[in-house]
Amino acid sequence: MSATRDPRPCSIADTLALVGEKYSLLVLREVYLGNGRFDQLVRNIGAPRDVLAARLKRLVDGGILTKARYSERPQRFEYRATTAGLELEGALMTLMAWGDRHLRGDDDRPMVIEHNCGHELLALVTCSACGREVRHEDLTAHPQAPGWTRSGPAAVQADAHGPSRAGHTASGEG
Amino acid sequence: MSATRDPRPCSIADTLALVGEKYSLLVLREVYLGNGRFDQLVRNIGAPRDVLAARLKRLVDGGILTKARYSERPQRFEYRATTAGLELEGALMTLMAWGDRHLRGDDDRPMVIEHNCGHELLALVTCSACGREVRHEDLTAHPQAPGWTRSGPAAVQADAHGPSRAGHTASGEG
DNA sequence: GGGTAGAGTTTGGAAATCAAACCCTCGCCT
DNA sequence: AGGCGAGGGTTTGATTTCCAAACTCTACCC
Numbered sequence: 288m289s290a291t292r293d294p295r296p297c298s299i300a301d302t303l304a305l306v307g308e309k310y311s312l313l314v315l316r317e318v319y320l321g322n323g324r325f326d327q328l329v330r331n332i333g334a335p336r337d338v339l340a341a342r343l344k345r346l347v348d349g350g351i352l353t354k355a356r357y358s359e360r361p362q363r364f365e366y367r368a369t370t371a372g373l374e375l376e377g378a379l380m381t382l383m384a385w386g387d388r389h390l391r392g393d394d395d396r397p398m399v400i401e402h403n404c405g406h407e408l409l410a411l412v413t414c415s416a417c418g419r420e421v422r423h424e425d426l427t428a429h430p431q432a433p434g435w436t437r438s439g440p441a442a443v444q445a446d447a448h449g450p451s452r453a454g455h456t457a458s459g460e461g
Numbered sequence: 462m463s464a465t466r467d468p469r470p471c472s473i474a475d476t477l478a479l480v481g482e483k484y485s486l487l488v489l490r491e492v493y494l495g496n497g498r499f500d501q502l503v504r505n506i507g508a509p510r511d512v513l514a515a516r517l518k519r520l521v522d523g524g525i526l527t528k529a530r531y532s533e534r535p536q537r538f539e540y541r542a543t544t545a546g547l548e549l550e551g552a553l554m555t556l557m558a559w560g561d562r563h564l565r566g567d568d569d570r571p572m573v574i575e576h577n578c579g580h581e582l583l584a585l586v587t588c589s590a591c592g593r594e595v596r597h598e599d600l601t602a603h604p605q606a607p608g609w610t611r612s613g614p615a616a617v618q619a620d621a622h623g624p625s626r627a628g629h630t631a632s633g634e635g
Numbered sequence: 636g637g638g639t640a641g642a643g644t645t646t647g648g649a650a651a652t653c654a655a656a657c658c659c660t661c662g663c664c665t
Numbered sequence: 666a667g668g669c670g671a672g673g674g675t676t677t678g679a680t681t682t683c684c685a686a687a688c689t690c691t692a693c694c695c
Binding site for chain 1: 482553561570587
């Protein structure tokens with residue numbers, strides 16, 4: 288019997304395995320703001336120092352941050368985002384926009400980001416091909432991983448009398 | 462005494478407090494795919510059943526999922542995304558795009574999303590005002606929360622501009 | 636020498652995770 | 666009517682992780 292064990296292969300899961308632990312994305316937030324020093328990260332994020340040290344090591348090992356020396360004699364370091372690390376900023380802006388919209392009133396924002404087009408940034412996820420905003424009902428998933436369908440592992444085929452086999456295209460209750 | 466304690470007020474942190482725990486975003490992934498049944502979530506995500514139950518409760522309480530009955534007689538439920546929940550799909554697509562680009566070769570994708578414009582989706586985060594892609598160097602953060610600057614809590618006055626020079630604030634306060 | 640800043644590491648108790656086992660309701664097969 | 670199995674969880678007990686506070690070490694500044 289093949290192991291029913293392994294979860295669905297997925298780049299979302301892989302990405303979260305790297306940056307999805309508690310505090311990791313907040314480290315990125317601070318680094319984007321230019322706050323790359325250890326004590327600064329501790330204060331601004333509120334993370335335990337040992338946990339933060341572990342997260343930083345992981346982010347550096349994962350190629351998202353670098354540890355740069357900014358002073359030789361009293362050895363002092365600063366964490367900076369790599370190119371790959373900077374490419375996660377969009378995801379953070381998206382999460383911020385969501386939180387601003389759903390967890391606050393539109394007037395109670397703790398932070399405003401200014402885009403150099405002159406306007407306040409409201410992050411929007413779009414399709415790079417057509418430029419339109421990504422909406423759920425416009426998407427169709429095509430699993431590529433062998434042995435996996437949209438609904439689960441093909442071997443188990445857990446799709447008999449499902450309530451809505453439609454999956455992505457056509458439903459919508461809201 | 463000194464309230465050096467509270468972390469920076471931030472919608473990113475708030476959002477992550479709700480959906481940032483392990484597995485939560487993978488639950489959303491499966492729900493977007495139409496897989497809202499408990500056992501399906503367990504199998505496809507690989508989460509312990511008790512942890513998954515806790516996450517589902519939190520997501521329902523947080524207004525991101527609803528628990529819908531799809532069969533009366535053998536009582537059967539299914540979790541579905543609310544409107545707010547659907548609005549997180551863009552963030553997931555962004556994380557997927559990042560993982561596809563940085564954690565895999567562009568040929569080894571476990572899942573391809575088709576956009577109904579006819580092309581494969583490559584999620585891009587853009588500024589809703591000007592439509593351009595969000596890039597780090599085009600952004601400027603403006604903290605609104607009282608007592609907080611870009612670099613940290615104002616009361617503690619961590620120096621403001623970069624690691625290069627320290628402002629020498631000798632006078633303590635306390 | 637005393638004090639401060641930066642960058643962590645150590646410590647020990649509290650909380651979360653995990654895999655596996657268990658529970659309960661139905662529906663179906665025989 | 667007995668047994669099986671699916672679905673949807675809850676319980677259990679051992680392992681990990683987290684957390685806050687204390688501690689370490691270097692180095693500058695007075």
